[in-house]
Amino acid sequence: MDEKQLTELNVDDQSVKRETPKIWKEVKEWVISIAAAFIIAILIQNYAVAQTQVEQDSMQNTLFEGQRLIEDKITYYFQNPKQGDVVIISGSEYEHRLVKRVIGLPGDVIDMKDGNVYVNDEQLEEPYAKGVTYPNGMTVPYTVPKDHYFVLGDNRQISLDSRALGPIHEDDIEGRVIFRIWPLSEFGSID
Incomplete structure (x- = not known):
């Protein structure tokens, strides 16, 4: 493999690495939002109305x-x-x-x-x-x-x-x- 192909491979690897954390970050944000909404609903039901x-x-x-x-x-x-x-x-x-x-x-x-x-x-x-x-x-x-x-x-x-x-x-x-x-x-x- 020549140096140009190796550089292209590294660039592609880096973009894959950058995309993966974005997806996990979004999934994590959704899970946290749903969990927070559930906890708030439980607290309201038990302590407010x-x-x-x-x-x-x-x-x-x-x-x-x-x-x-x-x-x-x-x-x-x-x-x-x-x-x-x-x-x-x-x-x-x-x-x-x-x-x-x-x-x-x-x-x-x-x-x-x-x-x-x-x-x-x-x-x-x-x-x-x-x-x-x-x-x-x-x-x-x-x-x-x-x-x-x-x-x-x-x-x-x-x-x-x-x-x-x-x-x-x-x-x-x-x-x-x-x-x-x-x-x-x-x-x-x-x-």
């Missing part, structure tokens, strides 16, 4: 089984749940995630008389409630302990809620329901 499905009838006439909801998981890092918030409850002691309405805050005194709910001796106006509310064996009046919330389902006759479960610890409140996305005919905010 999530989609959930109603799996019980305890929130009728506000929510019905099969409806899909958007849950805000961020707000309660900065503020405490408020009376009237519809929340998602989860924890190892619950068989399923529960959807309930916050009725009593820490320190509130809950009472039930004549089918109505009283918080700190004031009757709650509850246009969302279905049926009448009885203590169902719970001793009332009841004072909500520190770091706990008293929750009820809107469908009072069939709801498994704080009357049976006791107060819900703040760590078991996963987030608040902010939006209904399915069915489309019911699309909108939750009252």
Whole structure:
């Protein structure tokens, strides 16, 4: 092989060497981008917002089984749940995630008389409630302990809620329901 052929061969080898790293660099960039997007999606799902499905009838006439909801998981890092918030409850002691309405805050005194709910001796106006509310064996009046919330389902006759479960610890409140996305005919905010 003469010197000219050797030089041409070296030039060709160098161009092949230059092209190979460009391809691997692009593949590497795509893999990193896809992995980053996946990690961000997981973080958003676990810590920011999530989609959930109603799996019980305890929130009728506000929510019905099969409806899909958007849950805000961020707000309660900065503020405490408020009376009237519809929340998602989860924890190892619950068989399923529960959807309930916050009725009593820490320190509130809950009472039930004549089918109505009283918080700190004031009757709650509850246009969302279905049926009448009885203590169902719970001793009332009841004072909500520190770091706990008293929750009820809107469908009072069939709801498994704080009357049976006791107060819900703040760590078991996963987030608040902010939006209904399915069915489309019911699309909108939750009252």
